[in-house]
Amino acid sequence: MDNQYGVTLDREQFCCSVCLDLLKEPVTIHCGHSYCRSCIESCWDRQGEREEYSCPQCRETFHPRPVLKRNNMLAEVRGASALGSVPSKSRISKVLS
Numbered sequence: 001m002d003n004q005y006g007v008t009l010d011r012e013q014f015c016c017s018v019c020l021d022l023l024k025e026p027v028t029i030h031c032g033h034s035y036c037r038s039c040i041e042s043c044w045d046r047q048g049e050r051e052e053y054s055c056p057q058c059r060e061t062f063h064p065r066p067v068l069k070r071n072n073m074l075a076e077v078r079g080a081s082a083l084g085s086v087p088s089k090s091r092i093s094k095v096l097s
């Protein structure tokens, strides 16, 4: 994959382990793994009868079903060039420090 952003990014951090593509509408769940919202939603829809929800990557289980929050840092990096907006440097450095 070409690096369009001019910075070294950890590919895993920006790829969804369900669809193996770049994250679309990235959400991060409680264990710290990130997925496309639609991927993790459909994954958990299939798990629904068991009343517990697990991370497809590390198998950590959650109950009740977590509320998915948009991962703003990943979304900003992904969307910055397309939307022409400037990522919040202060917020990113806060997250990384």
Ligand SMILES: [Zn+2]
Residues within 6 Å of the ligand: 016, 017, 018, 019, 020, 021, 023, 024, 035, 036, 039
């Ligand atoms: Zn996905």
Ligand SMILES: [Zn+2]
Residues within 6 Å of the ligand: 031, 032, 033, 055, 056, 057, 058, 059, 060
């Ligand atoms: Zn996980």
